[in-house]
Amino acid sequence: MPSVRIPTPLRRLTGEKDEVRVNAKNIEDLIQELEKQFPGIKERLCDETGNVRRFINLYVNNEDIRFLKGIETEINDSDVVSIVPAIAGGKV
Numbered sequence: 001m002p003s004v005r006i007p008t009p010l011r012r013l014t015g016e017k018d019e020v021r022v023n024a025k026n027i028e029d030l031i032q033e034l035e036k037q038f039p040g041i042k043e044r045l046c047d048e049t050g051n052v053r054r055f056i057n058l059y060v061n062n063e064d065i066r067f068l069k070g071i072e073t074e075i076n077d078s079d080v081v082s083i084v085p086a087i088a089g090g091k092v
Helices: 027-037 041-045
Strands: 003-005 019-021 056-060 080-085
Touching: 027 041, 041 056
Parallel strands: 003 080
Antiparallel strands: 003 019, 056 080
């Protein structure tokens, strides 16, 4: 099962786990499985149309899914998926 790295802001939904495993064949399945295990996580990852939110970056083995096949990006049991929220702010 692929491993999913959970960022600090989402860990309260995963019982403070920083990494979880889900049975999925692509990113879309992974998001659905995360929602089954951790209700409420999908709305933080996806917008109302089901697309990954602009400020959420998903990586499969350090490759941004936006440059792969998006939510249709296939994943294998040995893959590591990282959820990385974008960070903004600071002084100009």
